[in-house]
Amino acid sequence: MHILILNGPNINLLGLREPDIYGSETYEDLVHQLREYAESLDISVSLYQSNHEGSLVDRIQAARFDIDAIIINPAAYSHTSIAILDALKAVHLPTVEVHISNPKERETFRHYSYVSEYAEKVIMGQGVAGYCQAIDYLVNTYRKK
Ligand SMILES: O=C1C[C@@](O)(C(=O)O)C[C@@H](O)[C@@H]1O
Numbered sequence: 001m002h003i004l005i006l007n008g009p010n011i012n013l014l015g016l017r018e019p020d021i022y023g024s025e026t027y028e029d030l031v032h033q034l035r036e037y038a039e040s041l042d043i044s045v046s047l048y049q050s051n052h053e054g055s056l057v058d059r060i061q062a063a064r065f066d067i068d069a070i071i072i073n074p075a076a077y078s079h080t081s082i083a084i085l086d087a088l089k090a091v092h093l094p095t096v097e098v099h100i101s102n103p104k105e106r107e108t109f110r111h112y113s114y115v116s117e118y119a120e121k122v123i124m125g126q127g128v129a130g131y132c133q134a135i136d137y138l139v140n141t142y143r144k145k
Pocket residue numbers: 009010011073074075076077078098099100101102103110
């Protein structure tokens with residue numbers, strides 16, 4: 001099984017950005033942790049982070065060729081991007097949305113996520129552990145027996 005893990009704007013600054021909200025682990029720590037976790041489950045992961053909406057759309061479109069499922073933290077684009085929602089609908093892969101914080105408990109402009117219109121599961125407020133929970137969900141639900 002091959003899972004694409006996508007992260008949107010400012011997730012590259014994990015550890016530095018608002019550590020009281022997002023924790024002290026860096027994006028590099030997260031990548032390392034997810035690669036190790038995937039290896040322990042005998043699945044493959046591709047990781048991609050971009051601060052650009054169109055680049056995220058391009059990566060989602062390319063996923064139709066070799067990816068079985070998507071984990072996405074669209075970051076601020078969650079609350080604005082119909083383009084990312086449309087790309088996810090177009091490739092039509094099982095998708096889990098992850099947020100490190102719980103946007104529903106923050107400013108009202110973070111309460112709505114376009115991506116949640118498509119994602120079959122949303123994991124919020126679990127810190128970076130939320131990404132591993134998303135992997136578990138996809139592996140348990142979709143890994144071919
Ligand atoms: O950049 C982010 C990160 C976030 O997606 C999270 O992981 O908690 C929550 C978003 O509201 C915010 O814009």
